[in-house]
Amino acid sequence: MKRLGKRLRDARHAKGLSQEQAAELIGVHPKYMPRLESGGANPTVATLVAASVAYGISLCDLFRPDDEGASEQGR
Amino acid sequence: MKRLGKRLRDARHAKGLSQEQAAELIGVHPKYMPRLESGGANPTVATLVAASVAYGISLCDLFRPDDEGASEQGR
Numbered sequence: 163m164k165r166l167g168k169r170l171r172d173a174r175h176a177k178g179l180s181q182e183q184a185a186e187l188i189g190v191h192p193k194y195m196p197r198l199e200s201g202g203a204n205p206t207v208a209t210l211v212a213a214s215v216a217y218g219i220s221l222c223d224l225f226r227p228d229d230e231g232a233s234e235q236g237r
Numbered sequence: 238m239k240r241l242g243k244r245l246r247d248a249r250h251a252k253g254l255s256q257e258q259a260a261e262l263i264g265v266h267p268k269y270m271p272r273l274e275s276g277g278a279n280p281t282v283a284t285l286v287a288a289s290v291a292y293g294i295s296l297c298d299l300f301r302p303d304d305e306g307a308s309e310q311g312r
Contacts, residue, residue, distance in 0.1 A: 206280065
């Protein structure tokens, strides 16, 4: 889950969003974001879909193995 | 979620597992499986990780866009 959390944080940074802004877009409580991005949460698919839309990143890219090379960010 | 459910069902069939067998491997109640495979459930990442291990399919392949072509099944 740590890698997922890092990918989510990197994608948020790439969009220049604060955790508060991202929480609002995703529809989660702002206090959930640190746990989500540290890998300490167990998000549902619906939360991940909302994050992928907010950050402009595909779900596959969120889970792509490091060696497979993510497709262009923010496509 | 429908596409995810279909991918999970196809992966289970590819492994020759019944829903009961898969439920035990994934650690969910057997009655959850029909909802999971119809797209009516909102599974957590932990459930998807367990399913990907049980079915020998990567999480990225579960979410890969149809046009991107899944990597070989059961790698």
